[in-house]
Amino acid sequence: MTEPSLWHAQYAVLDGRVERDVLIETARRLISSVTPGQRPPPPRAQRLAGLVIPGLANAHSHAFHRALRGRAQRAGGDFWSWRALMYQVAERLNPETYRDLARAVYAEMALAGITAVGEFHYLHHDRGGRPYSNPNAMAESLITAAGEAGIRLTLLDTCYLRGGFGRPLEGPQLRFGDADAEAWAVRASAVPPADHVRRAAAIHSVRAVDEPGMKLVRDWAAERGAPLHVHVSEQPAENDQCRATTGRSPVELLADHGVLGAKTTAVHATHLAPDDIALLGGSGASVCLCPTTERDLADGVGPASSLAAAGARLCLGSDSHAVIDLFEEARAVELDERLTGGRRGIHRPEALLRAATAHGMAALGFQAGAIAVDQQADLVAVDLDSPRLAGADSDDLLPSAVFAATAADVTAVVASGRLIVRDRRHLLIDDVPRQLTAAIEAVMGR
């Protein structure tokens, strides 16, 4: 690989401030020096026009849900009826179609400035729950997909043992389930390593994993210092069932079993009581908000500012991929709280960008998300000459990008030191839209 190792950003976000003419040196995958005010740029530096931000972290993804985009919008119903549609897609996938779809989706993410993704992976087995001859065939499909798309992957190998409190796995869920938590651990431990992959764990939810299972997954992650993610309180019905069965809220149950902590990420955390907020914040956990999915699935608006005030680190995910645009996710955190609270300026623009970058990378176990020495060399150039950002004040480039940029404004992306997007084109995947179309048609039919 002979990528240039010297970059010159017209503007760059350094430690929450925007600096001009920033020279960034990279050595292998890391940033080795950062020097603002370098004018003129050295001749051998590759120019990055516009505003350069750290790589965006998509901390919660189910890649295959991308096949539902647009298809699930005629249906009415609620989260649970949407889930039935999603299960129909899950039933159709095999290791090849899963790989091809994930590769195209990860390439779409790369075009949107995402340099690392957390894949909440539960589609482990063949139909009916039969293991593939390679029990991690599906996980390896994701690893291949991310590698080919040029982004890092945190494989959140998900433990999913039951269909609900006291209910067995049913129908498509059989594909998600290992025989028990020990079998999950044996399989998850056998996922092969790769340079671009962080191997990690997930508890699907309190409804899908029993209490001994939670503890086992917790210990597995703790032994490895690995991130541990868990869906929490996306829907009131889950809270009701959990309280009826265990006498506790999902957050209380997780706290009681030692699942919360600085390496834990609670995904959604939408319907919380004040005690839940205090527990999550006090544990130093991350909370992954997925606002465009929470809008799409009618989940509601979570208490993001209260969580942040209590000590939780907010990060972001595009989850079901109704859209893939981390700028939209970031501003939605603020805008949706404005709608419910009647006040503006709840989250500072710098905090929203941090959620989309450094906090997300931390939740995924990567030393990344800032343009600083020893961080992963992830750089994302945002066009300041689009109709959306034209006229932005040079003192307000950061809020302008957070509140007005879109995925379409990303022009260049460096991921772990490698240029993977230039002039809005993916350099490793030819014609991403065509590959998306082919991969989706292979699953859904024409």
Added chain:
Amino acid sequence: MTEPSLWHAQYAVLDGRVERDVLIETARRLISSVTPGQRPPPPRAQRLAGLVIPGLANAHSHAFHRALRGRAQRAGGDFWSWRALMYQVAERLNPETYRDLARAVYAEMALAGITAVGEFHYLHHDRGGRPYSNPNAMAESLITAAGEAGIRLTLLDTCYLRGGFGRPLEGPQLRFGDADAEAWAVRASAVPPADHVRRAAAIHSVRAVDEPGMKLVRDWAAERGAPLHVHVSEQPAENDQCRATTGRSPVELLADHGVLGAKTTAVHATHLAPDDIALLGGSGASVCLCPTTERDLADGVGPASSLAAAGARLCLGSDSHAVIDLFEEARAVELDERLTGGRRGIHRPEALLRAATAHGMAALGFQAGAIAVDQQADLVAVDLDSPRLAGADSDDLLPSAVFAATAADVTAVVASGRLIVRDRRHLLIDDVPRQLTAAIEAVMGR
């Protein structure tokens, strides 16, 4: 003008359905024939790739607010403190800078597929309220701007007489006010005609126009068969003041004075009582939702589905231009109600597209917004090969566009029979982003 008068759409939305290979003939400014299933296209037809939808109607615009994009996001506060920032911009404008800014903003709209705009125009006079030597200098700036950008304009000449219930105009508001309603009518009647312009009226709000003034504006519009727009219940404080002063809600007050009717558009209509909803619906009025502005200004989520069920016609505006993207406005109507109601599929995708097209055009007084004979010849091509829409099912192109397309996916625009955007470039305005930057810097400084 030698524009081609024969168009061939790969797909087109006809009467809420998507048809293939649609041949569309235009004669002067109107559509003269529409024929689906024309394969191969006649050689002289100009090809429109992707999904062709009717022209988008931006039914509520304050063009000059575009200068605040990104600049007003560091501030906290609420709607009223945001208004103070907006007033600072209003103070700086003159007929030349107003024209240049509006032209660039209307060109941004054209690039986003908007073929007609309703400008809620209240910045009538020079500082301190001194009339310009041409009393309609500012209105004529807007007329020139829309003409140069190639889109139609409904000039909603706005009556603004007082700073609030029982309060005189103050500071920047002096520029908005005519001496009294009669003086407003004299000036509004003198706005010159133009082919691309519909002259119409607005009552700024119940707080800014007294009851005799409302009646006069109502009669002025009725005599001319002109659209009449009015800001209604954007903020609870307005409702409280109105009820304290008049004993009625803003909607009740407008209804009592005969302001509501089929040519009336209530803008925002966010904080309504059930009686207000019944009055608006029963009158056959339009309601213009501005969801991205309502998010931005922390206004809240209005009762859109109840209004539609009661008989109101929903339409859309980008209002403060925090973003200019009618696709985002359209889906936000549904998504924000999902957040507050916990249900999906409240508004059908076809209804959301109709709000963005036919309903908006009706609210602006244009026979447009459908691809059908005798409608204004407005055609907007949406790229189906972007990462956002790739993989869309051919049976679900309409919901896919409504829920996943963005302004950046508009590739070509025909407005009143004239091709104004091709290959994402404005054909009449060279380098729209540069003109936006220049126009905003001329007002705000560098």
